[in-house]
Amino acid sequence: MSSGWSVGLDIGGTKVDGVLLDSASAVRGTLRAATVRGTDGVVTCASRVVRELCAAAGIDTADVVGVGVGVPGLVDPRTGSVSHAVNLGMDLSDVPLGALLTSALDGVPVRVENDVNAAALGAAHLLGLGADLAYLALGTGVAAGVVLDGRLRRGFRGGAGEIGHVTYEPSGPQCACGQRGCLELYASGSTLDAAGPVGPGLRASHEVFEAAAAGDPRAAGVRDAFVEAVAAAVRLIVLTYDVERVVLGGGFAEVGEPLLGGVHAVLRRQADGSGLLRSLASADRVVLAPPGAPVAPVGAALAVRGRV
Ligand SMILES: [Zn+2]
Structure with missing residues (x-):
């Protein structure tokens, strides 16, 4: 061989x-x-x-x-x-x-x-995580790759983890998928960019967080709405799959600690008001993907060897 x-x-x-x-x-x-x-x-x-x-x-x-x-x-x-x-x-x-x-x-x-599924496998390997995790990809869209009991959960029609198209605001704007107010319209990096002070591009998301930290109230509002929606995605994943870890990845997770800290804060605040959420301890499960690590190609290479 x-x-x-x-x-x-x-x-x-x-x-x-x-x-x-x-x-x-x-x-x-x-x-x-x-x-x-x-x-x-x-x-x-x-x-x-x-x-x-x-x-x-x-x-x-x-x-x-x-x-x-x-x-x-x-x-x-x-x-x-x-x-x-x-x-x-x-x-x-x-x-x-x-x-x-x-x-x-x-x-x-x-x-x-699927690239997000590959990234989930790669993140599990590179972070040395256990058998249950979800990789939440925050890019132009929002989706999760889910590994359960050490195996990728693709779903009956490959749709497992497509949480970007769960309704978040029922009266929100039309989504490309045909529904209204999908989570993807609020938690994706494209939304952050569209609201950014310097136009489209990944750089804008960093600048939104920096401007917010410097006290710009408009940037803080955009940041908080984004973080709130990402936290909703995490809560949805934990309530659906009860995975041990939720890894924040994709280009817009490269904002790094300010995003992670914000998501932790929202989840802890929500847990304060709910015994159920408190018992699930969602905030403790959220980690960042290793910055710049090739999670998706590594996961794809593992998949071809059948180690999924
Ligand atoms: Zn949609």
């Missing part, structure tokens, strides 16, 4: 992050490349990242156990097909991404996972 090397990729709308893991699941190489949109472009740039990671480590691509791929979209992990990955320019249903990539890599096995 093989040497035990595996490759993990996280294919996002702008970049592909790749890692090479050795047989002990330690990261032995990382590589970032720009995403080329469209099915052909994604397959080409993904296979190039795999080949370059292997070449840099002096191993043959044929020697890896497999390649795990995390993508934003509806995924059938059994077939490796992807549907509606619009951020990758792959709008169609059932694009056979796994088979296409296997072909481009001369037969190397490929496993495709």
Whole structure:
């Protein structure tokens, strides 16, 4: 069989992050490349990242156990097909991404996972967490990857953890999903950006928190509404899955301690008024993903080895 090397990729709308893991699941190489949109472009740039990671480590691509791929979209992990990955320019249903990539890599096995699910596996591994956790991705959208009893909970139709589309404000604005006032409209980083003082971009979220800490009342209002909604997402996860840990991840969790402290404060305040919430101790379960760690590609690499 093989040497035990595996490759993990996280294919996002702008970049592909790749890692090479050795047989002990330690990261032995990382590589970032720009995403080329469209099915052909994604397959080409993904296979190039795999080949370059292997070449840099002096191993043959044929020697890896497999390649795990995390993508934003509806995924059938059994077939490796992807549907509606619009951020990758792959709008169609059932694009056979796994088979296409296997072909481009001369037969190397490929496993495709939803990117948030892959991140949940990677966070569990990199943080050395136990068997039950949820990874709450705070990006342009809001979703959770859920690991229960050491296994990824994908759901009957792959919809487990899609908490961004639970109603938060019944009279709120229309969501792209067709409902009103979804949690995603309040707890996503895009909302923070839209309200930010300097326009769109990740930087804006940091500036909202900094301006709020410096006493700007408008920024404080935006920050508090965001934190309140993130805390609601955590409460929902704990009440639904009762996981041991909830990991805050995604680009907008990089705000770091100010976000974590705010979420802790909201959850503790709510626990003060509820014996049920107090007994669940949700605040004690929330941690940050390790900043800058490649949680999604590492999780994808673990998934291809079946360690889920
Ligand atoms: Zn929605």
